Amino acid sequence: MSVDSVFVHKMWNDHELSKMVEGGIPFAMLSDGGGKVGSVFGVYLEDEGVEARGRFIIDPDGIIQGFEVLTPPVGRNVNESIRQIQAFQHVRNSKGTEAMPSGWKPGKPTLKPGPELVGKVWEIWKTSMAFD
Amino acid sequence: MAEEIKAGCARPTGGPVGEKAKTKEETQKSTDKEVKAMVTVGKKAPDFTAPAYHKGKFISVQLSEFLGKWVILCFYPGDFTFV
Incomplete structure (x- = not known):
């Protein structure tokens, strides 16, 4: 979503993005003229008249599970967004019984919070596991 | 002569010339908005709801249509802005 019109979205898709992604952009490119939606999400930069690089993860109940907002010159990390969704999905599938430690990704151990785990995380989770 | 503007990620915008400084009341209003x-x-x-371009069509999208699915909502400064 950006403040551009849907017509500009079409031109950007047809003339540039479709040369980077085969078949063009697969998802909807939303238009937010005037930044009304961006203002509600706290990412509209009034002085510049544009929206910051905000990324919101919204779960199947419509709850915001996480967001990241960057100023315009630095791009986001798609892998990190995917990792966070996988982690939130894992939490949801466990019905909240499991928690995902720093750097968790599929295949790495999860934590099962409870009285037995208090003060014992160091035994099963090492700081090196926070890194890839 | 027209001033050349620097190309960057933030799209240059216009606005009324000689805009008055905000009154105290207006400043208060914008704080409320924040x-x-x-x-x-x-x-x-x-x-x-928002108009959208999707696979060759102009459509209207409503966030609540996606209840039951995981959604990634991304904002960005503007089309053709490099990053």
């Missing part, structure tokens, strides 16, 4: 703009993790995402 308070309303708060979104919080663990809370419902504000619902919205």
Whole structure:
């Protein structure tokens, strides 16, 4: 979503993005003229008249599970967004019984919070596991 | 002569020439607006509708149509802005 019109979205898709992604952009490119939606999400930069690089993860109940907002010159990390969704999905599938430690990704151990785990995380989770 | 503007990620915008400085009351209003703009993790995402371009068609999208699915909502400064 950006403040551009849907017509500009079409031109950007047809003339540039479709040369980077085969078949063009697969998802909807939303238009937010005037930044009304961006203002509600706290990412509209009034002085510049544009929206910051905000990324919101919204779960199947419509709850915001996480967001990241960057100023315009630095791009986001798609892998990190995917990792966070996988982690939130894992939490949801466990019905909240499991928690995902720093750097968790599929295949790495999860934590099962409870009285037995208090003060014992160091035994099963090492700081090196926070890194890839 | 027209001034050359630097190309960057933030799209240059126009606006009224000689705009008056905000009065105290207006400044207060914009502060109120910022308070309303708060979104919080663990809370419902504000619902919205927006026009969109999707696979050759112009459509209208409403966030609540996606209940039951995981959604990534991304904002960015503008089309053709490099990053």
